[in-house]
Amino acid sequence: MIGKALTKVFGSKNDREIKKLRQVVARINDLEPSVEPLSDEELAAKTVEFKERIAKGESLDDLLPEAFAVVREAAKRVLGERHYDVQLIGGIVLHQGKIAEMKTGEGKTLTSTAPVYLNALTGKGVHVVTVNDYLASRDVEWMGQVYRFLGLTTGSIVHDMDDAARREAYAADVTYGTNNEFGFDYLRDNMKFDIKDFCQRGFNYAIVDEVDSILIDEARTPLIISGPADMSTDLYLKVDRIMRHFKEEEHYTKDEKARQVMLTDEGVALAEELLGVDNLYDPRNINFLHHVNQALKAHVLFQRDVDYIVKNGQVVIVDEFTGRTMEGRRYSDGLHQALEAKEGVKIERENQTLASITFQNYFRMYDKLAGMTGTADTEAAEFKKIYNLDVVVIPTHQEMIRKDYPDVIYKNKNAKYRAIVREIKELHAKGQPVLVGTISIDVSEKISNMLKKEGIPHEVLNAKHHEREAEIVAQAGQKGRVTIATNMAGRGTDIKLGEGVRELGGLHILGTSRHESRRIDNQLRGRSGRQGDPGSSRFFLSLEDDLLRIFGSGRLSSIMDKLGMEEDEPIEHSMISKAIENAQRKVEGHNFDIRKHLLEYDDVMNKQREVIYRQRREVLESDNVKQIIDDMIADLVDGLVEEYAIERTPSEDWDWQGLGERMAELFNLELNVPEEEREGLDAQRLSELLLDQVNQAYARQEEHNGEEQMRHLERIILLQMVDTHWKEHLLNMDHLKEGIGLRGYGQKNPLDEYKKEGFNLFMSMIQTVKEQTVGTLLRVQIVQEDEVARLEEERRQERERELEMARLASAASEQENKPVQRKEQKVGRNAPCPCGSGRKYKKCCGKIG
Numbered sequence: 001m002i003g004k005a006l007t008k009v010f011g012s013k014n015d016r017e018i019k020k021l022r023q024v025v026a027r028i029n030d031l032e033p034s035v036e037p038l039s040d041e042e043l044a045a046k047t048v049e050f051k052e053r054i055a056k057g058e059s060l061d062d063l064l065p066e067a068f069a070v071v072r073e074a075a076k077r078v079l080g081e082r083h084y085d086v087q088l089i090g091g092i093v094l095h096q097g098k099i100a101e102m103k104t105g106e107g108k109t110l111t112s113t114a115p116v117y118l119n120a121l122t123g124k125g126v127h128v129v130t131v132n133d134y135l136a137s138r139d140v141e142w143m144g145q146v147y148r149f150l151g152l153t154t155g156s157i158v159h160d161m162d163d164a165a166r167r168e169a170y171a172a173d174v175t176y177g178t179n180n181e182f183g184f185d186y187l188r189d190n191m192k193f194d195i196k197d198f199c200q201r202g203f204n205y206a207i208v209d210e211v212d213s214i215l216i217d218e219a220r221t222p223l224i225i226s227g228p229a230d231m232s233t234d235l236y237l238k239v240d241r242i243m244r245h246f247k248e249e250e251h252y253t254k255d256e257k258a259r260q261v262m263l264t265d266e267g268v269a270l271a272e273e274l275l276g277v278d279n280l281y282d283p284r285n286i287n288f289l290h291h292v293n294q295a296l297k298a299h300v301l302f303q304r305d306v307d308y309i310v311k312n313g314q315v316v317i318v319d320e321f322t323g324r325t326m327e328g329r330r331y332s333d334g335l336h337q338a339l340e341a342k343e344g345v346k347i348e349r350e351n352q353t354l355a356s357i358t359f360q361n362y363f364r365m366y367d368k369l370a371g372m373t374g375t376a377d378t379e380a381a382e383f384k385k386i387y388n389l390d391v392v393v394i395p396t397h398q399e400m401i402r403k404d405y406p407d408v409i410y411k412n413k414n415a416k417y418r419a420i421v422r423e424i425k426e427l428h429a430k431g432q433p434v435l436v437g438t439i440s441i442d443v444s445e446k447i448s449n450m451l452k453k454e455g456i457p458h459e460v461l462n463a464k465h466h467e468r469e470a471e472i473v474a475q476a477g478q479k480g481r482v483t484i485a486t487n488m489a490g491r492g493t494d495i496k497l498g499e500g501v502r503e504l505g506g507l508h509i510l511g512t513s514r515h516e517s518r519r520i521d522n523q524l525r526g527r528s529g530r531q532g533d534p535g536s537s538r539f540f541l542s543l544e545d546d547l548l549r550i551f552g553s554g555r556l557s558s559i560m561d562k563l564g565m566e567e568d569e570p571i572e573h574s575m576i577s578k579a580i581e582n583a584q585r586k587v588e589g590h591n592f593d594i595r596k597h598l599l600e601y602d603d604v605m606n607k608q609r610e611v612i613y614r615q616r617r618e619v620l621e622s623d624n625v626k627q628i629i630d631d632m633i634a635d636l637v638d639g640l641v642e643e644y645a646i647e648r649t650p651s652e653d654w655d656w657q658g659l660g661e662r663m664a665e666l667f668n669l670e671l672n673v674p675e676e677e678r679e680g681l682d683a684q685r686l687s688e689l690l691l692d693q694v695n696q697a698y699a700r701q702e703e704h705n706g707e708e709q710m711r712h713l714e715r716i717i718l719l720q721m722v723d724t725h726w727k728e729h730l731l732n733m734d735h736l737k738e739g740i741g742l743r744g745y746g747q748k749n750p751l752d753e754y755k756k757e758g759f760n761l762f763m764s765m766i767q768t769v770k771e772q773t774v775g776t777l778l779r780v781q782i783v784q785e786d787e788v789a790r791l792e793e794e795r796r797q798e799r800e801r802e803l804e805m806a807r808l809a810s811a812a813s814e815q816e817n818k819p820v821q822r823k824e825q826k827v828g829r830n831a832p833c834p835c836g837s838g839r840k841y842k843k844c845c846g847k848i849g
Contacts, residue, residue, distance in 0.1 A: 014393050021089045024065065028088055031069040040077070040149070046070045047151040050121050060118055064095065067118040071146065075113060078145045084397045087111040094370040095119065099211055099383060099391045101376045104523070105495075105530025106396060108372045109139055112207050113146050115370065120152050120173040124204035127366075128176045131210045132324075133158045140176040147174050157181045166199040179214045182206075183223040183362045187355040190613045191225070193719060193796045195620040203366040211371025212519055215359060215387060216379055219595050222602065224356040233337060233347040239291040240341035242274040243299050254300050256546070261296045290334065298338035306440040308339060313346060315339045318441065323486030353730045357609065358602040360386055360595075374526045375519040382592050386599065398532025402506070404525060405538040407514070407577045408570040409548075415568050416542040420512060421450045423538075424482055428456055432504040433481040435495070437524040438512045444484045447512065451482065458482035476527075477507050495527050506534035513545045514580055516587040547583055600751055601737060604758045612726050616719065625714045629777065632770040633694050636666060639767075641687045652679060666771060667694050668778050697778055705780070713780060721773045723799075729765040733758060 035043070047070075050063055060067075068088055076082045083091070087107055090100040091114035102108050112128060120126045130136045140156035147154050155169030157177030166185060169175050182200075189198045208214050246252055251267035254260070263271065271292050272280050280289045302308065308317050309325065315336060317326040330336040330348075340347045363369055369387060376383065380391040410416040420436070427434050438444040448460050461472045461483065476483040478498035497506060507528040515521050521539070528535030541548065619625050644659040656678065660671035672693050673686070702710045736757055740750045 017392055018089060018395060021092050022085070024092055025085050025088045027065040028068045028072070029085070031065060032072070035069045035073045038073070043070060043073060043077075044149060044151050047121070051123070054121055060095070060121070063121070064092070064118060067121070068092075068114045070150065071114045071117045074146050074149050075110065078149045079110075079142075081107075081110055083110060083114065086394055086397050088114065090372065090394045091115045093392045093394065094207055094372060097368040097370050097389070099371040099373070099376050099389050101391055101393045102372060102374060103396050103400065103530070104374045104526035105533075106374075106394070108209065108374075109143060112209070112372065113143050116143075116174055116207060117147060117150060117152065119205040119368070120147070122204070123173070125170065125172070125201060126174050126204065127182060127206040128174065129179050129182060129206055129208040129214060130176060131178065131213055133178060133181075135209070136176040136178055136181075140174075144174070144176075157185065163197060163199055170200050179208070179218065179359060180223065183357060183359065184225065186362060186365075187223065187225050187357060190616060191355055191723065191799060193620075193799055195617070205368045206363065206366045206370070208363070208369070208371040210373050211383075212373045212376050212379055215363060215371065216382060216595070217517075219359045219386075220591070220598060222356050222358045222598070223362070225354045226352055233349060235287070235291050236295070236334070236337045236341040236347050239275070239288070239295045240338070242271070243295050243342075245270060245274060246296065246299075248300075252296055252300070256301075259301055261293075261300045263292070263296070291338070294334045294338040295341070297335060298342045302335075302339060303442075304343070305442045305445075309441065310343050310345060315343055315345060323441070352727070353734060354727055356730065357606070358599060360599045361602055361606045363387065375522040378518050378522070378588070382595075386596070396532075400529055401532065402525070402529025402535040402537065405536065407539045407541055407580060409541045409543070410568070410570050411543055413542045413544045416512075416540050417447065417450060418568065419570065420447060420510065420540050421454060423510060423540075424451065425454055425456060427508055428480060428482055430504060431480045431500070432506075432508055433477055433479065433498070433501060434483070434508045434510055435476050435524075435527055436482070436484040436510045436512060438484060438486050439515050439520075441486055443512055444486050448484055451484075456482055458484060461485040477501060479504070495530070497533055502534055505536060508535065509537035511537070511539035513541055514539055514547050514584065516547055516584060517591070518581065518584045518588065521584075541580065547587070548580070601754060604755050605733060608729075608758070608762045612722065616722060619715060619718055619722075624711055625718060626711065628718065629698075629714050629774065632774050633698070634691060636770055636774060637687055637691045637694060640666070640690065641683050645681075645683045645686050654678075663690070666775055667697065668775065669693060669697055694778075701778060701780075710777075714777060717776050717780070718769075718773050721769045721776070725765050725769050725772075729761060732761050736761065 038046075046066070050067060053063065054060070068083075068091060072083045072088070084107070086102075087110060090102050090106075090108070090111040093100040094112060095115040095118055100108075100111065102111065116126050116128060128136075128139065130139060136156045136158060140154050144154040152173040153171075154174045155172035155176070157166060157169050157175060159178075159181060161169070169177075170185075185199050189200055192198060246267060248254065249264075251264055251270055253262050253264060255262075268280050271288070272278065275288055275292075277288055280292070304310065306318070307320070308315050310316070311325070317329050317331065318324070319326050331339070337347050364387065369389065371383075371389065376391045377393055383389040383391055408419070410419060424434050424436065436444075436447060438447065444460055448458065451458050459472045459475070459482070472483060473485070473495060475481060476485075477495040479501055481498075495507060501507070509525055509528045511521060511524055515524075525537045528537055543549070619628070640659065640662055644655045644662065646654065656671070656673075663669050663671045673681075673689055705713065736754060740754045740757075743750045743753045
């Protein structure tokens, strides 16, 4: 109560923040009269002046008012759009490394230009992260006009680019691209064999558009570069054939809330009988158990046209948040193959991880990170905890006048669908446009079929009809339009109202059910009521909806029964909306736990990844890695002495035979310590003798192969060993993570056990790398002068093939999902025609009609 009273008097923390920022905006506005009279050349020259002032030690914060005033004027001249005060507030928030929550239609794309320009002045590069290739290409062309006018360079990263084009784009002052492309380029760079082949140049400042979609929704799935593993696909078919014999409750139980399915004892016995194995839990049969579990998941938890679609003989994942197909993406751990067996399409071979990182750990590498979206406040706690990002809610330019009606709830789905069609029919009859939001493809197609029977013309936008995405969304505000869309998150296209629509009440949003995240519902609602437009929204629910069935309470159903309510009679009450919001909060908390759990485990891998990538980079940047090899030899010799020469016993009793065998195995050398010299030796002296012996052998190798050749060999072999064993280590860590949960039954914390065993595996891998690198270098014999160069080239080509396969596999999704776009530079109407006729474009090839 006291908190509410204080807020009324002093305003909320957010209000106080906005009040402070308005003072900075006032300073920017005061500069406008002095910036307006400048010529285009004088305005562009400000960039050079700002860069000189930064070089002399002036901070970006000191430059902010002037830089923002310059960008506002440039945008006015180039785009014909002047930043509103609230857009400048949003820009300051982004510059401060925070998240700006701005309602849909408030102009986030233009807002970002001011902080991007200011931070690009340092010359260290700014990354603007978008949700798809289409937006990256659109924004670099559209907003890039402002940057180029002011003398900055721009670039964009899309998936079908080669490395040379990527390097050029990353070298620009401002680089646009998708989160997947930025993340995959980081992983690919750290698999390369020459520092000159690296594309990225560091992590200075990034602005993430649709920040909630990228840093929260997509953060449940790590980025993985993988290559094919040597495994047969026959077992998937064999296990799939027995699935029809399994019955729920008798042979397995399912937990829809946790999306898990478990075999019962009867189910285990049935699987053993059908597969002809004695004991499914015998270590030799663990492969069968894994396949049975994945096949059960595929049949019981994953639904066609909800979780995935079958297209051109392939199982294609549907993104649960955006409704887009994710071509090229595959479920890991054999689940995708189990779905392919279920649907009777060609089963692709399983992949092995070559490199991976979570979005959380990728984006935490930036010196400064900021984000913008229409819906972030509900996840403010997660942004703070995981990324240390504060959320600031930016006021709207015009007052929001959309009417958000309470939810209506029906007894079952059929009654709900009938009510939805009735409402659409009524609104369509008076000409008010309706945007129908669904959470799955099958619901959008069911409503589409019902509307067809009623003779109501409409458009459907889902993963099966994504080619005309931008066009369908842009037209959704025209008079009489009915548009059905699956998950409207991050579409990046404004819905502008057609003529006469304002008078009819604006665009009406009709939600066919609540999404498990409040943000996704808010994104759908936010499509209506942009920039002070009228609009309305309402969600229709039924007691059979997954959200209410799994997470809601059973009280609603009993209330409806007690009241004796008819099937087509709805309940509409704010209490219902509150109950649903509570259910959504539960799911959001559950999903946050999943992401936190993923991050906790990836943090263990991240420390190891940092060590390996840092060492790889040191090797690539150094012309001479002899010092690293010398350190490895010294470590190996010390390890030998520690293992075979125990200080407490006299030196005659040391395990000289074991030491000799290990010397031969490790260094390809015979132990050279005569019997008479062994008496009275201490460990220190033995270490010196062995080190001297190995160094002499290494010197002979150098003499035989040539010093220059040896330096090349050291680099090639060290990198090869690191890459080979890191790849094996990733596989071992995957297997460790799979079974570590069972440690909980032994009263042990699985995460602590994972950290401990992961560390042991990592140290073991480092030891193996040392042993194999030194052992190979002491054995390798170069026959021809050019053999080292050939080896290096072969290794580079092999890695390029791996990377190319991974790129093709992982990046096809964006290409499939983007609308057709212009590749060449846009030609101005008054510019000379590119055909070379000498006439203006508008009078030549650009002539309309």
